[in-house]
Amino acid sequence: MTEKDFERVYREYFDPVYRYALALTRDANEAEELTQETFFKAMQAVDGFRGESGVKTWLCGIAKNAFLSEKRRKQPEPLDELPERADEAEGPEGVLLQKDESRRLHRALHALPEPYREVFTLRVFGQLSFRDIGELFGKTDNWACVVYHRARARLQKETEGSI
Numbered sequence: 408m409t410e411k412d413f414e415r416v417y418r419e420y421f422d423p424v425y426r427y428a429l430a431l432t433r434d435a436n437e438a439e440e441l442t443q444e445t446f447f448k449a450m451q452a453v454d455g456f457r458g459e460s461g462v463k464t465w466l467c468g469i470a471k472n473a474f475l476s477e478k479r480r481k482q483p484e485p486l487d488e489l490p491e492r493a494d495e496a497e498g499p500e501g502v503l504l505q506k507d508e509s510r511r512l513h514r515a516l517h518a519l520p521e522p523y524r525e526v527f528t529l530r531v532f533g534q535l536s537f538r539d540i541g542e543l544f545g546k547t548d549n550w551a552c553v554v555y556h557r558a559r560a561r562l563q564k565e566t567e568g569s570i
Contacts, residue, residue, distance in 0.1 A: 417446055424466045430532030431474045445470040464542040515565035523558035530555045
């Protein structure tokens with residue numbers, strides 16, 4: 408792959424890889440770093456790319472592996488804290504209700520067993536297609552769709568239908 412080819416891949420796939428990284432990290436700065444690391448690793452490993460799964464899936468796989476490696480290296484962080492997103496127009500009661508609902512959803516999402524949690528996260532936050540998710544897991548797009556809908560049903564049950 409020439410430098411121009413890689414520049415084209417970078418321009419075409421930066422946004423989907425960044426969105427996926429943001430879904431994994433839940434932090435814009437970390438997502439930016441993970442995206443850059445992903446493309447750096449992809450550039451180093453481009454000769455090993457066989458094209459069977461598609462460029463986007465390959466890049467997301469690199470991002471996932473880099474994220475998991477970094478996560479293993481770090482101390483686990485508490486998952487109870489949510490970033491505050493309060494709409495001032497709602498008033499104090501609305502803010503408290505929104506924070507409570509967000510915490511319940513956050514806890515329910517993190518209580519989901521794998522692969523439900525990851526498939527749901529990839530679909531909702533990473534905006535990946537069922538086909539891409541299935542390829543990441545070495546499964547079919549139908550498998551990814553079923554797992555996503557089961558995860559969503561579990562979340563709805565846990566959060567009393569607020570999703």
